[in-house]
Amino acid sequence: MSSWVDVAKHGAISPGEMSVFSLDHVEVVVINLDDRYFAIEDVCTHDGSEISSGCLRGYSIECPRHGARFDIRSGEVLDPPAYEAVRVFQTRIYNGMIQVLDDSEE
Numbered sequence: 015m016s017s018w019v020d021v022a023k024h025g026a027i028s029p030g031e032m033s034v035f036s037l038d039h040v041e042v043v044v045i046n047l048d049d050r051y052f053a054i055e056d057v058c059t060h061d062g063s064e065i066s067s068g069c070l071r072g073y074s075i076e077c078p079r080h081g082a083r084f085d086i087r088s089g090e091v092l093d094p095p096a097y098e099a100v101r102v103f104q105t106r107i108y109n110g111m112i113q114v115l116d117d118s119e120e
């Protein structure tokens with residue numbers, strides 16, 4: 015069942031920065047880009063590296079291990095060697111908190 019999960023206070027992640035949070039079964043990178051929040055799973059679909067240690071450029075993030083790039087809005091692959099999109103999560107601000115929609119089925 016889906017549920018909104020508080021991850022941080024609104025403002026706790028500065029524009030252009032990202033932080034990693036643990037939901038029940040998944041690590042999620044939350045990115046603040048121009049005061050809009052994006053959230054993706056912190057696992058590169060190429061070979062499992064933590065995407066959060068990669069480089070953010072505009073709406074793309076580059077995996078530090080082999081250079082795959084993903085669009086943080088859709089999760090889609092922009093550059094190989096990954097070919098599978100990374101999982102994305104909806105975000106919202108609610109009661110002064112950044113929330114991520116946990117849609118895990120477990």
Ligand code: FES
Nearest residue numbers: 058060061077080
């Ligand atoms: S593990 Fe991310 S590009 Fe290889």
